[in-house]
Every structure is written in structure tokens, then in C-alpha cells.
Amino acid sequence: MDVTTVADDLVVMHEGTLAHRFTGLAPGSEHRFFDVPVRTLDRPRGALRCRFATVNDVHFGEVEAGRIDDLVEGPIQRVAPGADPHPEVMNHAAAAEMAAVDLAVVIVKGDLSADGTAEEWAAFEGCYRTAFGDRLRVVRGNHDAYQHQDAYAGDQWIELPGLVVALLDTVIPGETTGQITTEQIDWLDARIGGTDRPVLLMGHHQQWIPGPRGSRSDDYFGLHPDSSEALDELCVRHDAVVGYAAGHTHRHRVRPMTRSGVASIEVGCTKDFPGTWAEYRVYDGGVMQVVHRMSSPAALEWSESCRHLYADFGVDYEAYALGSLADRCFVLPFR
Numbered sequence: 032m033d034v035t036t037v038a039d040d041l042v043v044m045h046e047g048t049l050a051h052r053f054t055g056l057a058p059g060s061e062h063r064f065f066d067v068p069v070r071t072l073d074r075p076r077g078a079l080r081c082r083f084a085t086v087n088d089v090h091f092g093e094v095e096a097g098r099i100d101d102l103v104e105g106p107i108q109r110v111a112p113g114a115d116p117h118p119e120v121m122n123h124a125a126a127a128e129m130a131a132v133d134l135a136v137v138i139v140k141g142d143l144s145a146d147g148t149a150e151e152w153a154a155f156e157g158c159y160r161t162a163f164g165d166r167l168r169v170v171r172g173n174h175d176a177y178q179h180q181d182a183y184a185g186d187q188w189i190e191l192p193g194l195v196v197a198l199l200d201t202v203i204p205g206e207t208t209g210q211i212t213t214e215q216i217d218w219l220d221a222r223i224g225g226t227d228r229p230v231l232l233m234g235h236h237q238q239w240i241p242g243p244r245g246s247r248s249d250d251y252f253g254l255h256p257d258s259s260e261a262l263d264e265l266c267v268r269h270d271a272v273v274g275y276a277a278g279h280t281h282r283h284r285v286r287p288m289t290r291s292g293v294a295s296i297e298v299g300c301t302k303d304f305p306g307t308w309a310e311y312r313v314y315d316g317g318v319m320q321v322v323h324r325m326s327s328p329a330a331l332e333w334s335e336s337c338r339h340l341y342a343d344f345g346v347d348y349e350a351y352a353l354g355s356l357a358d359r360c361f362v363l364p365f366r
Contacts, residue, residue, distance in 0.1 A: 032044055032045070032046045032065055032067060033045045033046075033305075033353070034067060034069050034356055035305065035322075035323075035324045035353075035356075035359075036321060036322060036323050036324065036359070036360060037069060037070070037071060037072055037321075037356060037360045038071065038072055038310075038312070038319065038321045038360065039056075039058040039059075039071055039072045039073065039074040039312075039319065040054065040055060040056050040057075040058065040071065041053070041054055041056060041071070041321070042056060042062065042064060042069050042071065043323070043324070043326075044064060044065065044067070045324060045326070045331070046065075047331075047335060048328060048331040048332055048335055049331075050324075050326035050331070051064070051065070056071050057071065058071055058072065058073055058074035059071060059072070059073040059074070072319060072321075072360060072361070072362055073362060074314065074319075075314035075315070075316035075317035075318070075319065075362055075364065076314065076315060076316035076317075077314050077315020077316050078314065078315055079312060079313070079314055080191075080192040080193030080194070080313045080314060080315065081135040081191050081192040081193060081194070081313050082132060082133060082134050082135065082310060082311065082312050082313070083134050083135045083136045083137065083138065083191060083196070083310075083311050083313075084129045084132065084134050084136075084137050084138070084308055084309060084310050084311065085137070085138045085139070085140055085233070085276070085298065085308065085309045085311070086122070086125055086129075086137070086138075086139055086140070086301045086308045086309075087139065087140035087141055087142060087172070087235065087277075087278025087279070087298060087300065087301065088141070088142045088172070088278050088279065088281055088299075088300035088301060088302060089118060089121075089122050089125075089139065089142065089143055089155065089300075089301045089302055090118050090142055090143075090144065090145050090174065090300070090302045091118045091119075091122065091143060091144050091145065091151045091152070091154040091155045091158075092116075092118065092144050092145035092146060092148060092150065092151035092154065093116075093117070093118055093145040093302060094109065094116060094145075095107050095108070095109055096108040096109075096117065096302065096303045096337055096340060097303075097337070097340035097341055099341075099344070104343035104344060105340070105341070105342075105343055106339060106340065106342060106343065108303070108336055108337050108340060110333070115329075117302060117303070117333050118145075118154075118302050119154070119158075120329050120330060120333055121301050121302050121303070121306050121325060121330055121333065121334070122155075122158045122159070122301060122302070123158055124306075124325040124326075124327045124329065124330035125301050125306075125308045125325050125330075126158050126159055126162040126163075127162075127327070128308065128323060128325060128326075129162070129163075129308055129310075130162050130163070132310065134163075134166065134310075135166070135191050135192065136163075136166050136167070136168055136189060136191065136196075137159065137162075137163045137166055137167050137168070138168045138169075138189070138196065138198060138233060139155075139159065139167070139168070139169045139170070140170060140172070140198075140233055140234065140235050140276070140277065140278045140298075141170055141171055141172025141173070141174075141175065141201075141202070141234075141235030141278055141279070142172035142173065142174040142175065142235065142278065142279070143155045143169065143171070143172065143174075143175055143183065144174055144175055145174060146174065146177065146178075147174060147175045147176060147177060147178055147180045147182070152175075152182060168187055168189055168196075168198060169183050170183055170184075170185075170186075170187065170198050170199070170200050170233075170234070170235065171183035171184055171200060171202050171235070172202065172235040172236075172278070172279065173202055173203075173206065173207050173208075173209065173235065173236075173279070175202070176202045176204040176205065177204075177205060178205075179204040179205055180204070181204075184200050184202070185200050186198065186199050186200055186215060186218060188222055190228070191313065192313065193228065193229075193313040193314070193315065194228055194229050194230070194231060194313045194318060195222075195226055195228050195229070195230045195231070196230075196231050196232075196233055197219060197222065197223070197230055197231070197232050197233070198233050198234070199211060199215060199219075199232065199233065199234035200215075200234070201234040201235050201236040201254060201258075201277075202235065202236075207252065208236070208250065208251065208252065208253070208254075208255060209234070209235060209236030209253060209254045209255070209258070209279070210236075210254060210255045210257075210258045211234070211254060211258040211261060211262060212258075213261075216261050216262075216265060219232075219265055220265065220268070220269075223265075223269045223271055223272065224269070226271065228271070229271050229272075229273050229318070229365045229366075230269070230271045230272050230273065231272075231273055231274055231275075231276065231311075231318060231363075232262070232272060232274065232275040232276070233275070233276045233277070234254075234275070234277055235277060235278055235279050236253040236254045236277055236279050237252075237253040237254065237277040237278075237279050237280050237295070237297045238253060238254050238259045238262060238263075238275060238277065238288070238295045239251045239253055239254055239255070239256045239259035240259065240286050240287075240288060240289060240295055241289065252279075252280075253277070253279060253280070254277075260289075262275060262288070263288040263289055263290050263291050263293070264290065264291075266288060266290075266291035266293040267290050267291045270366040271366070272291075272293055272366075273293065273294070273317075273318060273363045273364075273365055273366060274293055274294040274295070274296055274318075274363050275288075275293065275294070275295050275296065276296040276297075276298060276309075276320075277295075277296065277297055277298070278297070278298055278300065279297075280297050281299055281300040281303075281352055282297055282299055282351050282352050282354060283297060283298060283299045283307075283322060283352070283353060283354030283355075283358040283359045284296070284297040284354050284358050285297070285357070285358050285361065293366075294363055296320070298322065299322070299352050299353070299354070300352075301325075303333070303334060303337035303340065303352075304334045304335070304337035304338050304340065304348065304349065304352050304353070305324050305334055305352060305353050306324055306325045306330055306331075306333070306334035307322050307323060307324050307325070307359075308322075308323055308325070309321070309322050309323070310322075310323060316364060316365060317362050317363055317364040317365050318362070318363050318365075319360075319361070319362045319363075320359070320360060320361055320362075320363070321360050322359035322360055
């Protein structure tokens with residue numbers, strides 16, 4: 032039994048392919064469901080200004096989950112012959128769940144495709160643009176630019192009631208790793224300095240944050256350490272910034288930046304386990320992140336089959352990808 036989602040008024044638990052939803056709960060209240068203790072999130076002060084949502088690592092065109100390059104180790108998961116491709120199943124489930132919520136915008140934080148082909152992007156547009164129209168905001172990921180494609184490139188300043196989202200293009204065309212350039216930092220300095228709202232930064236690549244055994248490397252899998260430190264310094268200069276949220280790692284995790292202490296967030300993928308989308312509830316006093324696991328029978332059947340990806344490499348993908356409840360659902364108070 033996984034407690035997958037907690038909000039100020041909601042608890043969702045999953046037991047295999049069964050989803051149990053408990054709604055209408057009081058904020059900051061203690062409960063026990065199926066003999067599991069759980070506490071709802073405290074609600075930030077003030078009015079609810081808006082809701083918006085994100086997905087990342089949706090990977091239209093992918094036919095195998097768990098494959099690393101040309102290695103035969105896995106397990107490598109595939110759908111049954113004749114079944115719908117798993118990105119179609121997972122993303123249409125995500126779009127349907129998000130469409131049922133009153134969302135100001137839906138933001139896609141990169142890796143729309145497996146290889147950046149026109150057919151894959153058309154499938155992405157057919158799912159998300161059809162559902163959300165001009166409410167859709169998209170930035171590319173590394174999978175979308177391995178052949179130096181420029182679709183979905185560029186930074187965006189998204190003004191919402193009570194909050195601004197600065198959506199950053201962190202891609203280095205042709206590379207897996209990412210960066211934020213000096214020009215992007217200058218752009219952020221100018222835009223943040225001129226706004227009267229809190230700002231949540233978003234991009235595809237996760238931030239490098241030194242740990243007890245972490246080493247600085249130009250080959251770091253996410254944002255280059257120089258870019259990561261520049262992002263931290265930006266947060267030191269601007270109290271308006273409340274966090275940086277990324278994808279890329281296919282995991283849920285939140286850590287404080289080294290100097291500013293601002294939250295550096297990673298949100299898991301939509302395409303396999305646990306198969307999620309993230310809701311953000313903006314209040315006068317803070318923003319709440321609420322990660323939802325898609326709960327249609329087809330989505331749960333596929334995501335359950337992916338719990339043990341990468342086991343041949345000694346990876347506990349189930350624990351890695353899901354993270355803790357506190358890594359998925361939390362409140363970011365405005366500074």
C-alpha cells in the first residue's frame with residue numbers, strides 16, 4: 032500500500048492496480064486509512080489564486096522502457112503485441128486527469144519525444160494541444176534536440192494569478208547534459224527584478240548540488256555545476272524566487288540549494304513508474320506541490336509492470352522513482 036498523494040484536502044493510496052481516494056479532508060489533520068497514519072498538508076495562508084499542472088519525460092515514440100543504450104540488461108519492459116504504445120496510454124491518462132481540474136496552464140518540462148521526430152511531436156501535440164489548446168506551455172528536453180532540432184526552444188515568462196513561472200530552456204543541442212547561460216541569468220535578473228509576484232523557476236535538467244560524496248564534474252548528468260551555482264546565486268539575490276523544479280531524472284526528490292536554501296525539486300516521469308503529473312496550488316502565502324499518480328486501469332497496469340526497471344544494474348527503481356511522500360507533496364512558503 033503506497034500513500035502516493037497528500038494535499039490539504041486529499042489523500043490517495045495505491046494498492047497494486049487499485050486506487051483509494053479520500054476527499055473533503057481538513058488541512059493539517061491526522062488520519063488513518065487501512066491502518067496507515069497520514070496527515071494532510073497545511074494550507075498556506077490567504078486565498079487560492081490559481082492551479083496549474085506540469086508533466087515531464089513523456090517520451091512519445093518510445094517502445095521500450097528500461098533500456099540503456101544497446102545493453103541487453105534490464106529488465107526491458109514492452110507492451111503486449113497489438114497493444115497501444117505505453118506513452119500513448121500514460122499521457123492520455125495524464126491529460127484526462129488534468130482536464131478534469133480547473134487549471135490556468137499546463138506546462139511540459141521537456142522530453143516530449145524519444146528521438147525528436149516529426150511523428151513523435153505530432154503525437155505529443157495530438158494529446159496535449161488537443162486537450163489544453165492555448166493553455167499549453169512547452170519547453171524542450173535533451174531527447175528533443177539530439178539531432179540539433181530547435182523545436183520548442185527558448186525561455187518563457189508565464190504570468191499567473193499570484194505567481195510567475197519562468198520556464199527555462201536548459202538544453203545543449205546534441206548533448207544529454209544541460210546548462211543555463213549567462214544571457215539567461217541576465218534575462219532572469221531583469222524579469223525577476225521587475226515583477227511584484229513570487230517566481231517559480233522550471234526547466235528540464237535538474238540542478239547539481241554538492242553532497243558529502245558528490246564530486247564536481249563537467250559531465251554531470253543534469254545542469255552543469257557552473258550553471259547550478261549561478262542559479263543558486265540568482266536565488267540569493269532575489270527573495271521572490273521560491274524554487275526550481277525540473278524533470279530529466281525520472282525521480283521525485285527535493286533538496287535545498289547550498290547558499291540560498293531555496294528548494295531544488297525533481298518530478299518523476301509520466302511514461303512509466305510511478306506515472307505522475309504534478310499539480311501546483313497557488314495561495315497568497317505559498318505554493319503547494321501535489322504529485323498525482325495516474326489511476327486509470329490501463330495506466331496503473333503499465334506503471335506497476337515498470338516498478339523493477341534497471342534491476343540488473345542494481346537499481347531499486349521503485350524507491351528511486353517514487354521517492355518519499357515529502358519529496359512529492361509539500362508547501363513552498365513565499366520568502
